[in-house]
Amino acid sequence: MENLNTVEIKSFIPAKDFECSKRFYQFIGFEMVSDFEGIAYFKSGSCSFLLQDFYEPVHSNNSMMHLLVEDAQSWYEHILKLNIVEEFGAKVTDLVEQPWGMLEFCVTDPSGVLWRIAENK
Secondary structure (H helix, E strand, O other): OOOOOOOOOOOEEEOOOHHHHHHHHHHHOOEEEEEEOOEEEEEEOOEEEEEEOOOOHHHHOOOEEEEEOOOHHHHHHHHHHOOHHHHHOOEEOOOEEOOOOEEEEEEEOOOOOEEEEEEEO
16 A cells, blocks of 8 residues: 555544533643634644534443553542542542553543543553
8 A cells, every 4th residue: 555654543532511621631731732613632742632512422421542651650640639520520540450461540531531541561
């Protein structure tokens, strides 16, 4: 396959309350690069996603993202310090070492999207 090099893949993340979700992602450390006609582009380092002003409960509650980080412990401590449970109604699980060799925890955003934040051990 000549000249079919890929550059990037981004997921569209649903938002029940678009303004709340934009604040949430900025609050936890993502940069909002653009916001135009119901689509906000977020990034952190070389990772990015598109937040959309769209909500369907079944879709949102079955959406999952996997964010691979260098230091899950530092991310976990950062998230806990932010009190996102109280601020946004988000959920945070304990940091656990998984049998498949990852140290991870989960965050559920205000719209029900599950983020698995992990590092390879």
